[in-house]
Amino acid sequence: EVAISHNNDYGEDLYSFVNGQFTTQGGTHQQGFREAFVKVIRDFYKKDYEASDIRTSIVAAISIRVQEPVFESQTKTKLGSQHMFEGGPSVKKFIEEFLGKELDNYLHRNSAIAESLKKRIEQSERERKELAGIKKMANERAKKANLHNKKLRDCRIHFNDEPPAKNKQEYIELMNQSAIFITEGDSASGSITKSRRVDSQAVFSLRGKPLNSFGLTKKIVYENEEFNLLQHALNIEEGMEGLRYKNIVIATDADVDGMHIRLLLMTFFLQFFPELVKQNHVFILETPLFRVRNKQETIYCYDETEKQAAIAKLGNKPEITRFKGLGEISPEEFGRFIGDDIRLQPVLLEQGDHIQQLLEYYMGKNTPQRQEFIIDNLRVELDLVEETV
Known part of the structure; x- marks a missing residue:
């Protein structure tokens, strides 16, 4: 069974199930769907559309029933390569044949939906082509900046490295510890830079408050130097496969400005790279007050x-x-808070949360409703002290 729709988010939103079990890490059935969907669309419209244009903003659920499924992990979150049943086709082949028949028939029977889908794909194609020129200039600018990029203090080992044969297990452990701290200002980044683990912890320094990116197109990522450099530091322009750090840690001051910068960064990730949040790569650094x-x-x-x-x-x-600002904490002290005892608060989406609705409410222009929410939920320091006493 397959259900397909679209939303206004960037990227793909795929949910896959095997015998009713939610396979959060996908597997051969999910990969088979991604490839088969592109093939069927190209064949139906008789056009060689780019795969990214076909799959942009797609929301889909794929459910299959398999005899004696084989999973790649004990938690049954990723389906391995296997056949549907003894002597039957592979999962990928089965899904390709299923979509080749059923989706093709559906589009032939529902011409209005087929026309809407075509317009959606061509809209993605136009946006991609419009970005091409800006992208080229921005990438050249980023390449020059990378040679002397003062914003990024990089680490030696990255999440997307190919581990060497020698000390392979130790290297993989460091790859899984790789983190980039996104800080505000030079004083905070200086403290973290002096106390970090240079093997696996990098630091990216922001200059003031980033742009509120809600409702903006990806064009802004390339036109805004700070966003473009951050995108290049993470290496996510072409997708999550090249992600250089397993943990993206937002490290801002524990004051109003720090909270605002945290919110603006979360908006940036949710707006343009929602997979980072969905795959649990984004965290908030908790530092002592x-x-x-x-x-x-x-x-x-x-x-x-x-x-x-x-x-x-x-x-x-x-x-x-x-402590009000990270810069007030000495590098020696900071080393204790980003080492083995580091406290990270994951940025999570609740099941059923709709990204665009969340961003519209908290980052959009609905000032009266948000103002009422703040007034209703405001808690002053005096209240907190009284509760503690």
């Missing part, structure tokens, strides 16, 4: 509750420091 210490012990606290517990533990009026 307070340092509570006496002559014998230092405790770092991430919220008011932890601060009160630390005060109770140390007693006798300990020294309390409130």
Whole structure:
């Protein structure tokens, strides 16, 4: 069974199931669908459309039933290469034949839908061609910037590396630890740069607040130097396969401006590269708000509750420091917060969340509704202190 639609997001939104089991990492049935869908569309319209134009903004669910399915992992999240049943066709071949018949018949019987689909593909084609000139100029600019890119302090090992034969397992572990910290300003990036692990942790420094990219087209990614350099640093222009860092960590100050920059970056990823969020690559770095210490012990606290517990533990009026910016934390201290004890809060989409609706509400121009929401949910520091007491 296959259900197909489109939305206004970039990329593809595919959900696949085997015998009712949600295969979150896809597998041969999902890959078979991606290839077969392109082939059927090209054959039906008798045009050699680009695969990316055909699949842009697609939303689809693929459900198959297989005798004794073989999965690539114990959690049954990725279907392996296999046949539908003993002596039967491969999963990919079965899906190709199924779509070749059923989707082709459907499009012949529903000419209005076939015409809408054609317009959608040609719209994607036009957008891609319009971007081609801008893309070329932006890539040349990025190439020059990469030679002396002060924004990126890169690491040695990347998520998309080919591990060497020697020390292969150790290298793969470092690839899976690879992270890029996106920071605001030079003071914060300086502290992280001095305390990071140079093998697997990179730093990208923003200059002030990035653009609110909600409702803008991908053209803006190439025209905006900062977004273009970030895209190149991540290596995601052509898709997720080349992603250079497993973890993309937004590291901003714990103040209003820092929260705003965090929101603008999340909007950028959700608007143009939603797969990064869907595949759990985007995180928020949690850094301590307070340092509570006496002559014998230092405790770092991430919220008011932890601060009160630390005060109770140390007693006798300990020294309390409130950190507002990452630049206030010394490199030596910072090393403790981005090492083995790093606290990362994943950016997650709840099941059923619609990206465009979320962004429209929080980043769009619906000022009165958002204002009411803020007023209804506003909590001042006094309330928080009273709750803690």
